[in-house]
Amino acid sequence: MxxxxxxxxxxxxxxxxxxxxxxxxxxxxxxxxxxxxxxxxxxxxxxxxxxxxxxxxxxxxxxxxIEIPEEVREMYKYYRSTPLVRAYGLEKALGTPAHIYFKNESVSPIGSxxxxxxxxxxxxxxxxxxxxxxxxxxxxxxxxxxxxxxxxxxxxxxxxxxxxxxxxxxxxxxxxxxxxxxxxxxxxxxxxxxxxxxxxxxxxxxxxxxxxxxxxxxxxxxxxxxxTLGSVLSHVTLHQTIIGLEAEKQMEMAGEYPDIIIGCFGGGSNFGGICFPFMRHSIKEGKKTRYIAAEPASCPKLTRGHFQYDFGDEAGYTPLLPMFTLGHNFAPANIHAGGLRYHGAGVIVSQLLKDGLMEATDIQQLESFDAGCLFAKAEGIIPAPESCHAIAAAINEAKACKESGEEKVILFNLSGHGLIDMAAYDQYLAGNLTNYELKDEDIQHNLDEIKDL
Amino acid sequence: MxxxxxxxxxxxxxxxxxxxxxxxxxxxxxxxxxxxxxxxxxxxxxxxxxxxxxxxxxxxxxxxxIEIPEEVREMYKYYRSTPLVRAYGLEKALGTPAHIYFKNESVSPIGSxxxxxxxxxxxxxxxxxxxxxxxxxxxxxxxxxxxxxxxxxxxxxxxxxxxxxxxxxxxxxxxxxxxxxxxxxxxxxxxxxxxxxxxxxxxxxxxxxxxxxxxxxxxxxxxxxxxTLGSVLSHVTLHQTIIGLEAEKQMEMAGEYPDIIIGCFGGGSNFGGICFPFMRHSIKEGKKTRYIAAEPASCPKLTRGHFQYDFGDEAGYTPLLPMFTLGHNFAPANIHAGGLRYHGAGVIVSQLLKDGLMEATDIQQLESFDAGCLFAKAEGIIPAPESCHAIAAAINEAKACKESGEEKVILFNLSGHGLIDMAAYDQYLAGNLTNYELKDEDIQHNLDEIKDL
The missing domain is CATH 3.40.50.1100 (Rossmann fold)
Structure with missing residues (x-):
């Protein structure tokens, strides 16, 4: 092919x-x-x-x-399908034997x-x-x-x-x-x-x-x-499965099947959107695929949070949700990936992580921008700071393939472009960005506050 | 179809x-x-x-x-073909019987x-x-x-x-x-x-x-x-004909042929890029198509300039070029469509305009942003201030169709998105943008300076 x-x-x-x-x-x-x-x-x-x-x-x-209403499908046709892109440029820059693909959601009219x-x-x-x-x-x-x-x-x-x-x-x-x-x-x-x-x-x-x-x-x-809510909730993730459903058909056109699928992680909707359609084959047919959520190290609900009932918002207006959480009072550091600054994970991904059906990795701010700039130079697209986390995780996996010599197929979701985030790139290029180290006691402090919910 | x-x-x-x-x-x-x-x-x-x-x-x-080198074609494949889009949203917003299409060059990785x-x-x-x-x-x-x-x-x-x-x-x-x-x-x-x-x-x-x-x-x-130069020169326009050549095939897929083709006009390369492949049918087969260059009223070389030899640059380092020009010392007003702030037109378009094979129209700054915002709301894409000129001209033609009841087919080039130009939209929304009225004597003053070139 x-x-x-x-x-x-x-x-x-x-x-x-x-x-x-x-x-x-x-x-x-x-x-x-x-x-x-x-x-x-x-x-x-x-x-x-x-x-x-x-x-x-x-x-x-x-x-x-769930059937997509015709009026919504008609609107999808203005920008969907989004392209599945083979990242030859990034592969070359990394010298990896891995085959890297990304689903380019940044070409939607609003950029994500x-x-x-x-x-x-x-x-x-x-x-x-x-x-x-x-x-x-x-x-x-x-x-x-x-x-x-x-x-x-x-x-x-x-x-x-x-x-x-x-x-x-x-x-x-x-x-x-x-x-x-x-x-x-x-x-x-x-x-x-x-x-x-x-x-x-x-x-x-x-x-x-x-x-x-x-x-x-x-x-x-x-x-x-x-x-209306932009992530976290199950119905939002449901709508985002259009990403993975398209990617599944497009990977078939490419004649490959992903070994690893990666999404950046704020509340879970773009991650679930690209992963869940593939994950059904893992659940139903035992397909061996790794699903990796890439979250910011400064807001690590999946890697360092606790699975329990918590509110979805600061004031406690929402129902109690069973989620991996840092506590609804957790105040995330002012990283530029604003879309990932959320204390909890959606209930579906929380259950999946608990059951070992997926993994999570945390990415520091500087690593995310290193990855974003490498990707920009290699592929010409300046990624959103959020998406940089997925790229960083994909690069880590591609480097592991270089070490091991394995020709794995890696798919990640480029959830959006970073053209409105150039101030962040400016600061990165000027050396003014920092990482944020989060102490265990700071996490524990917030978790203590919600332990009786 | x-x-x-x-x-x-x-x-x-x-x-x-x-x-x-x-x-x-x-x-x-x-x-x-x-x-x-x-x-x-x-x-x-x-x-x-x-x-x-x-x-x-x-x-x-x-x-x-001229054959496109393989290395360039390989790179084109990362973002080409760009979509030809039927602007149903804009048609509806205008209530026009015209069929409006745009070639969406804004989806290239760098946005234009x-x-x-x-x-x-x-x-x-x-x-x-x-x-x-x-x-x-x-x-x-x-x-x-x-x-x-x-x-x-x-x-x-x-x-x-x-x-x-x-x-x-x-x-x-x-x-x-x-x-x-x-x-x-x-x-x-x-x-x-x-x-x-x-x-x-x-x-x-x-x-x-x-x-x-x-x-x-x-x-x-x-x-x-x-x-290297981004417009004006004939070889730049040559490369941009990929736009019109694709559009020609895509219009055929749509089962229509444009009556009117519009591009915004700075030096002429995006305009020529979309028009010239169609224009060959006008030249060789007498096909009746109108080609309209949309330039800013504050930098009106086509509508108010003079056809003569002039320098392409301020300091006089370039060869003398036979062009419609406002004089190489012309200092354009500080409009936000920075890509259109150029005193002259490329030699090909200048000759074509002189020979009556194309038309030009001038658009005021406020009209261009009116058009851009209408387009954004109707199609979801925020256009570059330059492209807003093409949209304004297309809207004018579509309104004329509404008056006359004609179902004309209008094609324009969306040369780029305006996501890096939001400061301009900000000022427009705040009512701080102005038009620029250019006096005949100011134009004449600059033309007098170059009359002996």
Whole structure:
């Protein structure tokens, strides 16, 4: 079979169903709990915050395949399939016998994979008569995606952007505003949750957990307004499986099957998105594939966190979720990979990690930018700081192949480009970036605070 | 035929030849002249500055098809074909019966069409034993492309970036530096040309003409270093015909043929790139197609300039070129479309305009951003300020179709995305951008200065 550089699917071959791994998991994720009653949640309990169909998808543990609505598929066709790229340039730069492929989600109009779920969430909201949507955003990738998706389906969007990203990446704010969204730096004085946090710590630079609290509060207090989330939740990961489902067909076109699949890890949606469709073959057919989540060393919920029930947000507005967590009060260091600054992991990936079906590795900030710059020079694409973590992990595996002489097939998800993150690259090039060493006692301190949840 | 949203070519259908319209023109461009002797230039005269093969391509008026070297084709395969997109969203937003298509060059790794020529120029330099390349850049799109292409072929790159863009778009500088290039704001004190200009006007914000002078001077005074240019010249436009050649095949896949083709206009290379392959059918078969160059109202060489011999740069280092020009001393207003701030038009497009084979329209800055924001909301892609001019012209034509009820087919080139230009969008959204009214006497003043060239 002739090897090409890029593989695309014909429009008619773009998948028509998302893959719900919950249906195939032997040990299902434990249920989210009502924090007051400690009773398992039903979909109805989520309706006040989320669109009803999204609430049902969230807790669906029986249907392996969920049909993608036609309106969403029509929008997917504007940028999907995204290319599967053989990274010959990176292979050459590393001198590795490994075959490295990446799924290039950075070519979506808004520059990342986030649009895959934003379109779905905005569509279901519109269909159910919602007029306003609200959300949080870290680096701004999700906020930009939701802002555009809201515009597509005629909804108003209000976005709480983590303050550190709002300041580090002002252009993401401009992008959201260009799409017509209202953008507020979080923590803000516009919500009870924001006020409480600012009162305690006036200089707090924000976190995804805080911004989530603010957005949920706005959704709760605004008529006809629903909250949407860019990662962590199972329905978000469900929508992202379009990445892996396409990649599966494209790897077949390339005549190879991945030995190792890697995604960067914030809440788990891009990781799950690329891995889960392949993982079904591991679960059902015993296919030997390694799945590696690459998380920042400064926010290491998978490698150093604890598996237990915890809140998904800072203020404790969400249900209790069974997750690997650093504690919902954990304040991550101000790394530039804003999208990975989240204290917990989604319930599906948490269960999979607990069951040994996947691995996790932590990457320091400098290593991530080393990898990003090497990739940029080799492949011409400047990766998002988040995606740099996946690249770093892929490089580590490719180097191991060089050591061992093994010709492994490595696939990673290039979740987004870093063109709005050039200030971070600037600081890296100027030698002003640092690593962050996290002490065990600091982690333990936060975990102690949640041990009775 | 079923209408799709995006059309791609299979890797094996990507064109293997560039199209050289000079061979088919009835009235060939007049020759460049040696400014001292006023004698027509031969390719050898250009060898001190340009790679030899590029010098030959520049003056080639006989071969209609120039083979794309295999090494360049291999690199094209990493991002080509670029998609041809049916802009259903924009059509709907305008309520026009017109069918609007755009060729999306913004998906190239560096975000614009510029890579098409950068790869070719870097390749020929490398092949001829050159070790260093230098160039100018306005908005930074070309500089970023050349920086990456230099890295691909193992060359060192030094880029003079127009000062206004260097300051307005610091992230483009970071991108070039990430690819390993040296970047200097122009005018600089590092060249005679820069010093002379800064002595006369210490606050001069630079122009492409000035940056070209500086880069040429560096190439002349550095061993084994060649100059490269991002537009204007005929060999650059030649390389960009890959855009139109692909679009021609893709329009055929869509089952349509364009009535109107539009490109924004700085020096002419993206415009010529998309138009010339179609124009050959107008020249040879009398096909009725309108070709519209969209230039900024503040730098209107096509609509208000004069056709005559002029220098291509500020300092007068280049040959004399027969071009529509505003005079090489023309200092364009500080519009955000930095790539269009050039005083002259390439010799081919100048001849074609003179002969009535194409048209030109001028677009004010605010109109261009109005169009860009409408397009962003409708199609999800934030266009480069340069490309906004093409979009504005396309919208004008689509509105005319709405008036007349005609179902015309409009094709424009989306030459690049605007993700590094968000500061400009910020100012637009804040109401801080202005139009620039150019007085006839100011144009005449500059033209008087060059009337004896």
């Amino acid at each position: 002739e090897k090409k550089k890029r593989y695309f699917l014909a429009e008619e071959d773009i998948p028509r169903y998302w893959y719900n791994i919950q249906a195939d998991m032997v040990n299902k994720p434990m249920p989210p709990l009502n924090p007051a009653t400690k009773q398992p949640l039903k979909p109805e309990d989520l309706y006040p915050i989320f669109a009803e169909e999204l609430s049902r998808q969230e807790l669906n543990q029986t249907d392996a395949w 994979h986030k649009l895959n779920s934003a379109l779905a969430q905005a569509y279901y909201c519109k269909k159910e008569g919602v007029t306003n949507v609200t959300t949080e955003t870290g680096a701004g990738q999700w906020g930009a995606a939701l802002s555009y998706a809201a515009k597509v389906f005629g909804l108003e969007a209000a976005v709480y952007q983590v303050k550190i990203s709002y300041e580090q990446k002002p252009y993401r704010r401009s992008i959201m505003q260009t799409f017509g969204a209202q953008v507020t730096a979080s923590p803000s004085m516009s919500t009870r949750a924001g006020k409480d946090i600012l009162t305690k710590n006036p200089n707090y630079q924000g976190s995804l957990g805080t911004a989530i609290s603010e957005a949920i509060e706005l959704a709760r207090t605004t008529p006809n307004c629903k909250y | 079923e209408k799709k949203k995006r059309y791609f070519l299979a890797e094996e259908d990507i064109p293997r030849y560039w199209y050289n319209i000079q061979a088919d023109m009835v009235n060939k461009p007049m020759p460049p002249l040696n400014p001292a002797t006023k004698q027509p230039l031969k390719p050898e005269d250009l060898y001190p500055i340009f790679a030899e093969e590029l010098s030959r391509q520049e003056l080639n008026q006989t071969d209609a098809w 069409h510029k890579l098409n020529s950068a790869l070719a120029q870097a390749y020929y330099c490398k092949k001829e034993g050159v070790t260093n390349v230098t160039t100018e850049t306005g908005a930074g799109q070309w500089g970023a492309a050349l920086s990456y292409a230099a890295k691909v072929f193992g060359l060192e790159a030094a880029v003079y970036q127009v000062k206004i863009s260097y300051e307005q778009k610091p992230y483009r500088r970071s991108i070039m530096q990430t690819f390993g290039a040296q970047v200097t704001a122009s005018p600089s004190m590092s060249t005679r040309a820069g010093k002379d200009i800064l002595t006369k006007n210490p606050n001069y914000q630079g122009s492409l003409g000035t940056a070209i002078s500086e880069a040429i001077e560096l190439a002349r005074t550095t061993p084994n270093c060649k100059y």
